[in-house]
Amino acid sequence: MPTRIEKEARPETMLLNMGPSHPAMHGTIRIMLELDGERILNSEVEIGYLHRGFEKTCENRTYFNLLIYTDRLNYVSPLINNLGYAMAIEKMLGVEVPERAQYIRVIMSELSRISDHLTCLAAMAMESGAFTVFLYKMKAREFLWDVIEQTTGARMTTSYVRVGGVRADLHPEFETALKKAVVETRKVLKDVHGLLDKNKIFINRTRDIAVISPEDAISFGWTGPCLRSTGVYYDVRKAQPYLSYNRLDFEVPLGERGDNYDRYMVRMKEMEQSLRIIEQAAGRIRKTPAGILAQAVDPAVAIKSSRRQKIKGGIKLSPNLEGAERVKYRDILSADKGYVVPPKEDVYTTIEGLINHFKFFMKGAGIRPPKGEVYFSVEGGNGELGYYIVSDGTDRPYRLHLRAPCFHIVAALEQLIKGRYVADVIPTFGSMNMIGGELDR
Amino acid sequence: MEETKTLDLLKEKFPGEVKDVFTSFGDGVVIIDKGALLSIVKYLKDKPHEYNMLLDLSCVDYLGEDPRFEMVYHLFSLPRNKRLRIKARLAEDDLRIPSLAGLWKNANWLEREVFDMFGVHFEGHPDLRRIFMYDCFEGYPLRKDYPLRKRQPCIKFRE
Numbered sequence: 001m002p003t004r005i006e007k008e009a010r011p012e013t014m015l016l017n018m019g020p021s022h023p024a025m026h027g028t029i030r031i032m033l034e035l036d037g038e039r040i041l042n043s044e045v046e047i048g049y050l051h052r053g054f055e056k057t058c059e060n061r062t063y064f065n066l067l068i069y070t071d072r073l074n075y076v077s078p079l080i081n082n083l084g085y086a087m088a089i090e091k092m093l094g095v096e097v098p099e100r101a102q103y104i105r106v107i108m109s110e111l112s113r114i115s116d117h118l119t120c121l122a123a124m125a126m127e128s129g130a131f132t133v134f135l136y137k138m139k140a141r142e143f144l145w146d147v148i149e150q151t152t153g154a155r156m157t158t159s160y161v162r163v164g165g166v167r168a169d170l171h172p173e174f175e176t177a178l179k180k181a182v183v184e185t186r187k188v189l190k191d192v193h194g195l196l197d198k199n200k201i202f203i204n205r206t207r208d209i210a211v212i213s214p215e216d217a218i219s220f221g222w223t224g225p226c227l228r229s230t231g232v233y234y235d236v237r238k239a240q241p242y243l244s245y246n247r248l249d250f251e252v253p254l255g256e257r258g259d260n261y262d263r264y265m266v267r268m269k270e271m272e273q274s275l276r277i278i279e280q281a282a283g284r285i286r287k288t289p290a291g292i293l294a295q296a297v298d299p300a301v302a303i304k305s306s307r308r309q310k311i312k313g314g315i316k317l318s319p320n321l322e323g324a325e326r327v328k329y330r331d332i333l334s335a336d337k338g339y340v341v342p343p344k345e346d347v348y349t350t351i352e353g354l355i356n357h358f359k360f361f362m363k364g365a366g367i368r369p370p371k372g373e374v375y376f377s378v379e380g381g382n383g384e385l386g387y388y389i390v391s392d393g394t395d396r397p398y399r400l401h402l403r404a405p406c407f408h409i410v411a412a413l414e415q416l417i418k419g420r421y422v423a424d425v426i427p428t429f430g431s432m433n434m435i436g437g438e439l440d441r
Numbered sequence: 442m443e444e445t446k447t448l449d450l451l452k453e454k455f456p457g458e459v460k461d462v463f464t465s466f467g468d469g470v471v472i473i474d475k476g477a478l479l480s481i482v483k484y485l486k487d488k489p490h491e492y493n494m495l496l497d498l499s500c501v502d503y504l505g506e507d508p509r510f511e512m513v514y515h516l517f518s519l520p521r522n523k524r525l526r527i528k529a530r531l532a533e534d535d536l537r538i539p540s541l542a543g544l545w546k547n548a549n550w551l552e553r554e555v556f557d558m559f560g561v562h563f564e565g566h567p568d569l570r571r572i573f574m575y576d577c578f579e580g581y582p583l584r585k586d587y588p589l590r591k592r593q594p595c596i597k598f599r600e
């Protein structure tokens with residue numbers, strides 16, 4: 001079946017396919033261009049190459065199970081996706097999250113936001129010819145991901161945030177790693193500012209290219225750094241503060257013209273603000289006693305003696321459960337028994353713990369929000385990341401819809417590149433931060 | 442202006458079309474008749490309400506109920522920092538609702554998505570085609586009666 005542009009194109013023009021397999025099309029998107037020489041007369045953006053039926057899958061998984069699918073939406077900042085989902089459920093259930101877990105969540109989402117912006121700008125710079133910038137930014141991202149890996153156990157598919165808190169407490173050496181990552185990222189940001197801000201080649205390819213007016217940006221439903229680059233002040237963290245963002249001091253950088261350069265600049269400045277947030281939050285986190293594992297007994301011994309008496313001390317757990325010991329539960333997870341996985345020590349040694357464990361994982365039990373519907377949004381790397389969840393009172397969502405920020409942003413691509421040159425598509429598309437997983441779901 | 446005031450004003454202005462108003466988890470919810478969608482949305486987009494952003498648009502399939510489908514619109518007011526949810530039911534034999542593509546530019550793609558996933562026809566949409574699935578795809582995957590594991594490969598599997 002011919003697409004729209006094939007039907008509309010004039011006979012004297014040329015049709016050119018960019019993508020779906022094109023190095024600049026980050027993942028999978030196809031842009032059909034109608035060209036008159038180098039000039040783009042018309043274009044058509046085709047998406048859906050990465051559609052995996054996220055929403056359909058979620059309808060058939062329990063609330064606890066489907067958390068892992070949220071990682072795969074925006075795979076550069078999975079922690080923010082986890083967070084948005086968990087907080088939507090918490091809003092329905094009315095769960096209180098401990099303060100320490102809130103700060104951990106703030107730190108983790110800001111780390112993800114920085115890595116998201118770094119990835120976007122690195123790719124954008126590389127595609128405009130600045131390969132050094134790409135390498136520098138990837139280096140900084142590695143330091144950030146080291147911290148994330150140390151905390152969550154994974155680099156990308158983290159599944160770290162839980163309904164009611166987080167999965168595990170911070171690593172004992174978290175602070176050292178975080179400090180190193182912050183210092184290294186600052187250094188890279190300084191270098192990149194020096195390399196690109198006044199670089200003539202970069203400016204020529206980004207300044208006043210793909211300009212969008214604030215009215216159009218609002219009409220397209222843009223949010224996040226792309227909307228702020230047009231000078232509109234809207235940040236979910238400030239407008240509808242969640243977690244402890246209203247207790248932290250940070251600014252929301254704005255652009256002026258809404259062109260590619262402003263989108264670059266807003267992201268650069270936002271990373272600096274995120275680093276500020278991380279430092280403040282890390283400073284306020286209460287220290288927890290270390291070395292609990294030292295006095296812990298072997299599981300086999302504990303189970304044996306649990307028949308006679310209640311186990312008071314610690315039990316040696318599998319290294320996978322590091323940070324999720326019973327003593328730490330108070331600080332990282334909500335006290336509501338029905339919504340969180342009980343500590344493994346209890347499950348192994350007490351009958352109540354075992355019952356709680358089964359009641360959480362049994363079919364038809366577990367997290368069951370009340371009948372109704374909820375919309376909750378967090379500030380993702382690309383903008384407002386919203387979850388609309390309809391619950392029918394069972395253990396599976398009746399409907400789960402994701403408001404993907406980059407879906408709205410990419411919808412404007414056709415308008416932005418109209419009348420420009422082919423070479424302008426690359427930095428324009430790069431500055432939008434299209435993430436296939438989130439766009440196509 | 443408070444959310445309850447917006448809802449009361451809306452009820453006053455459209456007594457016949459607005460079926461119910463309430464708040465749910467802090468967001469205002471309006472249940473309307475689908476025929477009045479355009480006039481209500483236009484009224485909300487202007488002052489004093491200024492819901493100038495179409496945040497999201499989706500559909501829910503309540504299989505077994507009549508009317509079966511429910512369109513859900515999320516509007517957002519940047520100047521007032523308020524969200525509003527508008528819901529309208531659609532019967533299975535008359536799956537049509539006015540398009541908002543003339544009011545907001547992102548409605549174009551959002552409505553294509555709902556058309557693709559649920560088969561809802563948007564009257565006045567400039568280019569209503571599938572967006573995620575391919576053109577030869579049959580059926581509407583997010584409907585509740587579409588089997589979860591059904592396969593429709595675009596190119597036949599090799600024997």
